[in-house]
Amino acid sequence: MTDAMGIFDIMLALVLPWLGWRLLASPNLFRAVVLFISLGLLMSLAWVRLHAPDVALAEAAIGAGLTGALFLSALRRLERLRDSERRLDYAEKREEEQNLPPEKRRKSKPVAYVLALFLLSVFLLLLGGALLKTPVAPGRLGPAVAGQMGQSGVQSRVTAVLLNFRGYDTLLEVMVLFLAALGVWSLTRVRQTPQEKVPGPVLATLVRLLVPLMITVAGYLVWIGSSRAGGAFQGGAVLAAAGVLLLLANVTVVRQIPSTLLRWALVLGPLLFLLSAVACMSIGGNLLEYPRQSAGSWILLIESATAVSIGVTLAALYAGGRPHEPAAREAIVDKSADTKVKNGEGA
Amino acid sequence: MSTIFLYNFSGLALFAIGLHGLIRSSHLLRKILAANLMSSGIFLIMIVGAYGPDQALIDPVPHAMVLTGILVSISTTAVALVLVCLVQETTNRALLLQKRKREQRGRTDA
């Protein structure tokens, strides 16, 4: 009976904005983050309903899993920083005040707010109008893609678009990820956590069970990506989840990975992608125009390398800084002393 | 008119709520959440545009674009979170505030 699915759709479509609203209106930052995790989960269901299994897979791994861990750890870091200072100053009071129910809130510039609201609604009306005016022609590029599938070397249409027809987009996207990791690494170092307690038996077992399975599933997703939903992004995201779990459990092996190896793993995907793009040109085609017969193998090779790099990149982004090297320790001590002096002067 | 097109509405609403939150909220973490909401809304609208009643009629190009979009949005989120931590480390608060106001307050406090 499709009626039930119709109700399902209506419910989901209404819950998503409501959740977004409650998320931003929530006075508690932690609660907002948990609501955001739930939003990722529901979005994944929405992708399924919209027949986008590839996107649903990525959202399941990233929206419902990785982003949550990312925000929760950042929240902890922010709170720890604030607690170490123990000062709740004017600006934060204002922030808290803003979170009070409207009748208790100090009225600040209602004119500006009304004006902003008005402009926002005008903008949205225009946007909605444009959306309604957009001609609906289902499968605009669908037939074009379907017609060229024979040349792509894979059976999955999304993978064909990602790695063959519009390969340069994906190449640039991999570079963006690489740049993000580069940015984070040049901004900070990983906080040297004092060796916390040994992970309890439960956590240790969880890690021992889940990490190998995650790596296996990541490989499976990359492999299956050529014929149906899956591919480098989803595989990389699951791989990153394994890395995050290892980082969370504070396993010693992770700290002992030499940073040169990490750097090479970060570069592997972008480098191989770039090299094969150039190689295609030297063979005689255009940029990223693989030879017809072996296109499938080219794609699989690029995808595997990219998946490894994406996994390492996302895990590095989660770690939030470049890894420590023993020689650099003194420099950090100096720097933290510096900032303390500065803060002291400022206060 | 299928119920699927309801998701268009929810994408637009998510975008609007995100935009409102981005302007209105002062805590930087909440601003990041709001920006993420906006991107989710855009993704929804794009995927609804690609929808077809039949598997063969579905346009795979927006799917591929949204897929890359999700990865780009998580990486920018991660960078932004690191920046927020740095902001709080140096100014003791995770907020954007006009500099002059802060200095004035400092003087009156003293």
Added chain:
Amino acid sequence: MNWLYSTAALCLLSAIVAGLLRILRGPTAADSMLAAQLFGTCGVAILLLLSKGLDWLVLQDIALVFALLAALAAVAFALRTWGGTER
């Protein structure tokens, strides 16, 4: 699609929506986290039911990824947000 699967999926979605109230109400952070954990399981069940109902095997892969990553957020919460060194 068979009525059984769609109705069951609808029930599970309603359970998720009802569970959202617990996140909003709190009172402690752990309560919200538990609700999110329940959503993960409900999501897995919904995906499995839809996979059978629509005869669409890919959804089982998505359910598998869900199940694999279900613990991640809760572990991050227990170890980072609330756990670690006591102050």
Added chain:
Amino acid sequence: MAFLHNLGTICILIGIPFFVSGTIGLLRFPDIYTRLHALTKADNVGLGFVVLGLALQAEQWNTVARLLLIWLLVLVASSASCHLVARAALRKKIQPWSRS
């Protein structure tokens, strides 16, 4: 075959109420430890029955294997994370509820 199919239907119909009651428990129970109890019923038994029902209706053996794998994964994940959350709550000195 029809018998197995009907049996599977019954199993799914048994499983759904566990999810519903798990949610009701989550909403109605007084403190985090009791809510934990409600939650695990949905995780283990509810999903267990749904998976059992779907496995009885499955046409291929590898589908059955994958369903079982998913169920086991959810079991491991939920029990481990519930343990960790409960321990964190105890450490935070959240008092268990008592009737008084």
